[in-house]
Amino acid sequence: MTDDAIVRIRGLTTVLNGKTIFDSLDLDIPRGKVTAIMGPSGTGKTTLLKHITGQMRGDAGSVELDGLNVPELSREKLFELRERIGYLFQNSALLTDFDVFENVAFPLRQHTKLPEELIRNIVLNKLQAVGLRGAARLMPTELSGGMARRVALARAIVFDPALILYDEPFVGLDPIALNQVLLLIRTLNETLGITSVLVAHELAAVQKVADHVYLIANGKVVAQGDPATLANDGSPWTAQFFGGEADGPVPFQYPAGDYASALGFPGGKA
Amino acid sequence: MSSRNDNVVVRSLAQIGACGLFLITILAAIPRSFRHGRETVRQIWFVGAMSLTIVMTCGLFVGMVLGLQLYDVLSIFGGTSATGTVVAIAIYRELGPVVTALLFAGRAGTSVTAEIGLMRATDQLDAMEMMAVDPIAYVAAPRFLAGVVALPLLGLVFCAMGVFGGHLVGVTWLGIDNGTFWSNMTATVDIHKDIVNGVLLKSFAFGIVVSLIAVFQGYTTPPTSEGVAYATTRTVVASSIAILALDFVLTSFLI
Ligand SMILES: Nc1ncnc2c1ncn2[C@@H]1O[C@H](COP(=O)(O)OP(=O)(O)OP(=O)(O)O)[C@@H](O)[C@H]1O
Ligand SMILES: [Mg+2]
Numbered sequence: 001m002t003d004d005a006i007v008r009i010r011g012l013t014t015v016l017n018g019k020t021i022f023d024s025l026d027l028d029i030p031r032g033k034v035t036a037i038m039g040p041s042g043t044g045k046t047t048l049l050k051h052i053t054g055q056m057r058g059d060a061g062s063v064e065l066d067g068l069n070v071p072e073l074s075r076e077k078l079f080e081l082r083e084r085i086g087y088l089f090q091n092s093a094l095l096t097d098f099d100v101f102e103n104v105a106f107p108l109r110q111h112t113k114l115p116e117e118l119i120r121n122i123v124l125n126k127l128q129a130v131g132l133r134g135a136a137r138l139m140p141t142e143l144s145g146g147m148a149r150r151v152a153l154a155r156a157i158v159f160d161p162a163l164i165l166y167d168e169p170f171v172g173l174d175p176i177a178l179n180q181v182l183l184l185i186r187t188l189n190e191t192l193g194i195t196s197v198l199v200a201h202e203l204a205a206v207q208k209v210a211d212h213v214y215l216i217a218n219g220k221v222v223a224q225g226d227p228a229t230l231a232n233d234g235s236p237w238t239a240q241f242f243g244g245e246a247d248g249p250v251p252f253q254y255p256a257g258d259y260a261s262a263l264g265f266p267g268g269k270a
Numbered sequence: 271m272s273s274r275n276d277n278v279v280v281r282s283l284a285q286i287g288a289c290g291l292f293l294i295t296i297l298a299a300i301p302r303s304f305r306h307g308r309e310t311v312r313q314i315w316f317v318g319a320m321s322l323t324i325v326m327t328c329g330l331f332v333g334m335v336l337g338l339q340l341y342d343v344l345s346i347f348g349g350t351s352a353t354g355t356v357v358a359i360a361i362y363r364e365l366g367p368v369v370t371a372l373l374f375a376g377r378a379g380t381s382v383t384a385e386i387g388l389m390r391a392t393d394q395l396d397a398m399e400m401m402a403v404d405p406i407a408y409v410a411a412p413r414f415l416a417g418v419v420a421l422p423l424l425g426l427v428f429c430a431m432g433v434f435g436g437h438l439v440g441v442t443w444l445g446i447d448n449g450t451f452w453s454n455m456t457a458t459v460d461i462h463k464d465i466v467n468g469v470l471l472k473s474f475a476f477g478i479v480v481s482l483i484a485v486f487q488g489y490t491t492p493p494t495s496e497g498v499a500y501a502t503t504r505t506v507v508a509s510s511i512a513i514l515a516l517d518f519v520l521t522s523f524l525i
Contacts, residue, residue: 053400055396055399055400079402079404080402082399082400082401082402083402085400087397087400089393089396089397089400091392091393093392093393093394093396093397094394094397095394095397095398096388096389096392096394106401106403107401107402107403110401110402110403111402155401
């Protein structure tokens with residue numbers, strides 16, 4: 001079993017500012033597959049990715065990546081590990097000092113001594129894949145939101161890492177770019193065997209690209225399975241989440257006191 | 271760090287302690303930052319070139335004002351021929367290093383704080399961590415080193431402009447004899463005491479302090495526009511206090 005899960009999370013519990021984000025969460029990411037993580041805004045999907053890469057640590061439980069317990073790794077070991085991980089930030093996080101080309105080339109320049117010619121070929125190849133080869137000399141401030149996401153995507157995959165984590169890769173993409181990115185994720189997975197984890201809200205897109213879906217709410221996995229059938233599996237969680245209902249087990253409101261008393265109406269529960 | 275403590279003294283002490291730890295982190299990262307040597311050179315060029323105009327202009331005016339004031343006072347005792355000497359000593363020992371450091375904090379220090387603060391606010395530092403690039407070695411250390419290298423050089427430029435300004439007023443305008451101006455100055459100014467200890471050593475110490483404060487404030491700023499604005503202000507305030515206090519301490523040892 002160990003070999004087919006690249007990430008193995010057991011009993012992960014995390015409390016941030018008194019709010020329980022994860023409550024003994026168990027989750028496996030299968031190797032060589034595309035796994036989607038879905039859930040309401042603010043459940044901790046980004047936080048989960050940050051636990052997998054060691055940017056954050058839980059209060060209890062274990063996060064194993066390739067057999068290594070991530071929270072216990074030294075900084076050096078963590079950096080070694082990260083050289084094999086691609087990460088797409090939710091807000092792109094391009095380096096504003098550099099143009100598009102240098103942003104994508106940055107990881108190569110930092111970790112390899114490849115000749116300029118080869119770096120150029122790799123970078124242009126990745127930019128071509130996201131449709132932005134022509135934008136190579138633009139600065140990040142000259143990009144639209146969707147373009148910035150695609151540059152960040154090209155940067156995340158420039159090393160052909162073993163594992164890529166995408167935090168909302170489809171946000172701000174037009175239908176054509178969306179299809180290209182879907183195709184790209186699929187191709188990377190099928191031709192290079194790259195394991196992908198993607199956080200996304202778009203069910204249709206997830207159904208096209210993912211092999212497995214986790215639905216997270218209230219700090220736990222509340223449903224999981226095949227993306228094609230998950231929405232109709234009959235559980236109240238999936239019925240509400242994919243149906244977009246406000247009422248049901250998935251909380252839409254951030255935990256708060258009684259609304260009526262917050263507005264100052266008499267008779268509200270204190 | 272997140273514990274709310276409203277006592278200004280306790281908070282300042284905590285900041286100074288954190289700043290000291292940060293200095294150790296940066297010093298430890300300096301060997302690794304040599305891999306990014308190009309980045310350090312770029313930063314030296316950047317902060318140096320950025321501050322050069324203001325340092326030259328201010329140096330000139332400070333020298334001119336000193337020339338005027340001293341000529342005025344010294345003429346009471348019939349000692350105007352000492353104008354050059356006193357201008358030079360005042361500038362080399364005190365005004366040169368101190369005013370240059372204050373200008374540097376306002377011009378380069380604030381921009382370093384704002385730059386790093388914005389990198390923090392836009393997740394660029396986190397992105398580097400995720401690409402296995404240590405932002406202390408890649409961002410903080412080069413900017414720190416740049417300030418430490420640039421400030422003594424700028425201090426020398428300030429002093430040269432100051433003496434030139436004193437010469438302009440004393441000799442060109444008020445008519446002190448050119449030969450007297452220079453020979454009195456060169457006879458009294460001591461290379462070791464006034465230039466090495468005065469300008470260079472003080473500037474070096476100020477360079478460490480100002481760069482450390484600027485980088486620290488940027489690196490630890492809350493990731494909001496308000497946070498970056500406050501951090502920038504704090505760089506100027508903390509640097510100014512630190513420069514003047516340290517100047518007193520250094521002077522009492524050097525004199
Ligand atoms: N640094 C932090 N300190 C305290 N709380 C945090 C911090 N970061 C995130 N949180 C809290 O953790 C929860 C999960 O945040 P996270 O960003 O992981 O949500 P998300 O599932 O990615 O949401 P979205 O779909 O909107 O991106 C939120 O309730 C947020 O308030
Ligand atoms: Mg998120």
